[in-house]
Amino acid sequence: MIAANPGEAEFLRRYDASWYEKPSFTVDLVIFTVRDEHLHVLLVKRAEHPFKGCWALPGGFLDPRRDASVDACAARKLVEEAGVRAPYLEQLKTYGSRDRDPRGWTATTVYFALMASASVRLRGNQAEACWVGVRGDRVDFDLGFDHARILADAVERLRSKLEYTHIAVHLLPEEFTLPELQRTYEIILQQPLDKSSFRRRVVQADMLEELTGKQRDGFGRPAQLYRFRDYDRQTFFPRSISRHAR
Amino acid sequence: MIAANPGEAEFLRRYDASWYEKPSFTVDLVIFTVRDEHLHVLLVKRAEHPFKGCWALPGGFLDPRRDASVDACAARKLVEEAGVRAPYLEQLKTYGSRDRDPRGWTATTVYFALMASASVRLRGNQAEACWVGVRGDRVDFDLGFDHARILADAVERLRSKLEYTHIAVHLLPEEFTLPELQRTYEIILQQPLDKSSFRRRVVQADMLEELTGKQRDGFGRPAQLYRFRDYDRQTFFPRSISRHAR
């Protein structure tokens, strides 16, 4: 990144970034969890204008002094809004236009995060925050800005990635059973999956580690507990789950 | 987008976006084409500091006065740099950090574009531009900023999308033969594909329209010409091309 280029040091000494008009830049988060048999998204009630009193995705201005990078800004806001360290966090897309925010030209880079519902502690920060059930690809009330569109894109990405990756494990606690994992997939994909096929897929991908303890549910045979083998590596299924199963 | 919210009009009247410190915001392009049996990317030689004289991806500052949106900005730069109207253009990712540009905090939203090599006319704009062959996921010389990393990400995304979508048609002229399309896939995926399987895939996807004319090559039986049926709809193959074929 250091360029030994004649004249560049001089150029940089004189350079002033405020010469140019810039858009405002924000980072927003679509934080998903599964609880009560439904996909939920974390929303905040806006305390300030614009859209004061409306529900919106958590997020806000990037602070060039505090945030070393856009990723770091997203991680910071994740902690501030959801009090969580490092669950699954992935950049979704950047939305920017002259009219998406009444304050003027803004761009927002949106991240989507997955977490186990138990691992969240909503800190009663400045803003009122709560989990809202997602029906189809939307929530039941109006969202500020273009956040309804962003949420729809995020839900689509989540569904799409569930078909060929393991990311749903990030929606469960560290130890979980295969029926729980399957149920998570079914809730998000909104379709029943075959038990046998599902298990084959997961076992063949060799991503799970069997734990010797067992979990007992209220009824029936207890289910084997598993743990995800490698939270860093993102692995892919060789074939996609058919959206037209059944 | 218009909020009938008490106090909001007053708030907006007083609001001044320059209260907050903002990062600079740019849009960069990774423009791919296939020519001479190789994947190529469009690079420009930087006329100004920083990285003056280095090769870099085309792009530059978003202009809030001229650009209605980030997408519009990308389209504008595509015309300016490559003189092309509307080929395939897709947002790749946003890169932003304190140290990726010596001028200070910048974020760049990167798009990747595909085009037929014949459709490009490089306008000798302010910058010197040329097509550079991609070897693996890089070019043969150093790129300014973090553009080597960005290029690698773009190549990976291109390869990945080729395995399950039709986007390679955007690298060919409007009329093309199946062997030409197959060759394009082979060049980018860097692996030979079976003719029969390839044709089955493409035909079953029902995306091509047979043209009655035929094209003759120097030798052998002439190949049937086809046209892509719907440039807007993005369709997907039911299964991915195996990366481990052969």
Added chain:
DNA sequence: GAAATAGTGTCTATCAGACATTATGGC
């Protein structure tokens, strides 16, 4: 033993890979 849930075995349809075969042009 009945109910409930976990987990396994097996059949089948589908489809990609492999490769042989036929088709159609130039020379």
Added chain:
DNA sequence: GCCATAATGTCTGATAGACACTATTTC
């Protein structure tokens, strides 16, 4: 006819879906 390339046909192996069956717990 020969060569080169395009296009088709057929076999096979892998695997997802379907579903029957077994296993293990609580009551």
